[in-house]
Amino acid sequence: MVMLPYGRVPYPLDLGGRAVTLVEPPSPPAPRDLNKLLDAALDAPLGRPRVETLAGANARVTVIVSDATRNEPRAGFLEALRRRLPGVRWTLAIATGTHGRSSLDALDLPAHLVADAKIVNHDGHDDHDLVTLGVTSRGTPAHVHRCVVDADLVIATGCIRPHYFAGFGAGVKAIFPGLGGARAIRQNHQLKRELGSRGGIVDGNPCRDDLEEAVRLLQTPTFLLDGVCAIDDRVHAAVSGDPVIAFRAGVELARPWFTVRAPRAPLVIASDALPVTHSLYQSAKIAAAVADLVLPGGTLLLVAECAGGIGPLATVNEAIFRIGVLPRLAPDVRIRLVSSLAPGIVRETLVEPAESVGSVLADCPGAVVVVPRASQLILLNEAAS
Helix, strand or coil: CEEECCCCCCEEECCCCCCCEECCCCCCCCCCCHHHHHHHHHHCCECCCCHHHCCCCCCEEEEEEECCCCCCCHHHHHHHHHHHCCCCEEEEEEECCCCCCCCHHHHCCCHHHHCCCEEEECCCCCCCCEEEEEECCCCCEEEEEHHHCCCCEEEEEEEECEECCCEECCHHHHCCCCCECHHHHHHHHHHHHCCCCCCCCCCCCHHHHHHHHHHHCCCCCEEEEEEEECCCCCEEEEEEECCCHHHHHHHHHHHHHHEEEECCEEEEEEECCCCHHHCHHHHHHHHHHHHHHEEEEEEEEEECCCCCCCCCHHHHHHHHHHHHHHHHCCCCCEEEEECCCCHHHHCCCCCEECCCHHHHHHHCCCCEEEECCHHHCEEEECCCC
16 A cells, blocks of 8 residues: 555555555655754855845845745744844745735744735736836746835745756745746746756756846845755755855755656656645646656556646646646656546546546556655656666
């Protein structure tokens, strides 16, 4: 019996004695104290002076935290920064990208950390507070919330872990697309079609390069404080300083904690934990991560509760699956979904409903690969040189 991460409760996978290849992530490092990690990173910034030298008393500081689609120690980031920057005027911006405004209650931010801050709950679909910084060489308009323009210092926070087309999450992503306009973000996301826009690739990644170019158009000084996660979602290291230089240092710390080799097979069963499995919108990350493992004519089975539904249907179908997942698959691969969604709802998408994992196993007699934490991994084909 394999207990697959699925949603609010695990999904019991009874293999009935069938042999499978179970792709397990690397063991995470031993836990370390978060406050000590963040303080050590702030004591030794990379490519920037110490943050306390960048903002004096009464300076306007915009600090950016991720929305509830990311599992991150937001309170820890804010506590560490407040220890360094007493007496500044805080704006707390929630990086939501194209997700729409976030539930503030879901961010687990104690009242004492936000009581004196202006809160910007960003909505990338509302143009009212967007400012145009310019256009990148790839044609992406850099539209961002004015809270990063009307500031003396912008501090981006986040956690470095794999991202299926930006290489790794965090870094400048807190600023753009985190606080970007939805149309501009979609323009950048068209670059996920390009070969280098893949999980684990940072240098030479067209999507990542475009994001970093967009943020370079911002005249406000910027600073980064990122945690470096492993598969257990804990922060095991931290970096601070220049949003590009420090981010890349964090990526090299994270890379071995997420990289595994796996075989190809005609049936690949993939799942992950919340918040990735909250909706089909987010669960697409699972499909993209394992797409290269499915043999031509095979089946990719997603096991994701999707208690939050599909997400915006046209966006999920066209902007995510059509350009971000399907091109990564070998010819004639089917994507099927075991979820809590009604079959009729699933049929409106580009994936097919499945009654259960067992029913799909019965239909696919060949080799099986099971990847329980798929979206968190950098999966290398073990047959590749």
